[in-house]
Amino acid sequence: MPDKAFLDSNILIYLHSEDNKEKRDIAQKKLNENDCITSIQAMNEISNVWFRKLSWDGTKIEKHLDNIDHVCDEVLSVQRATINNALVLKDRYGYSFYDSLMLASALEGNCGIIFTEDMSDGQLINDSLKIVNPFN
Numbered sequence: 001m002p003d004k005a006f007l008d009s010n011i012l013i014y015l016h017s018e019d020n021k022e023k024r025d026i027a028q029k030k031l032n033e034n035d036c037i038t039s040i041q042a043m044n045e046i047s048n049v050w051f052r053k054l055s056w057d058g059t060k061i062e063k064h065l066d067n068i069d070h071v072c073d074e075v076l077s078v079q080r081a082t083i084n085n086a087l088v089l090k091d092r093y094g095y096s097f098y099d100s101l102m103l104a105s106a107l108e109g110n111c112g113i114i115f116t117e118d119m120s121d122g123q124l125i126n127d128s129l130k131i132v133n134p135f136n
Contacts, residue, residue, distance in 0.1 A: 113130050
């Protein structure tokens with residue numbers, strides 16, 4: 001059985017990309033092959049990108065967020081404990097706070113993989129979470 005996988009915001013953005021078919025297809029394949037979860041933080045980041053870079057209106061963004069709710073097995077909220085864990089991970093691994101918050105969410109969700117293109121491909125976090133760039 002495949003590991004439970006956490007989808008970083010960049011992977012979710014590619015799932016809805018109209019400009020990059022190759023990355024969209026790869027992201028879709030990873031979603032189909034794994035039990036995937038994400039977090040509210042990822043949805044916040046995605047919404048910001050769609051507003052700022054693509055000038056989407058709220059209705060279109062809401063429709064795409066609803067789709068993410070349907071394709072991911074779970075959308076995790078960010079709790080104070082998640083933030084505390086992210087601070088420890090930031091100090092230990094040197095990632096930005098927001099990347100560390102994604103890692104903390106993935107660990108809390110008992111994921112074995114985090115799909116992202118923003119961190120070190122192949123790195124193992126806390127001996128249990130592997131960073132995988134699906135586009136390499």
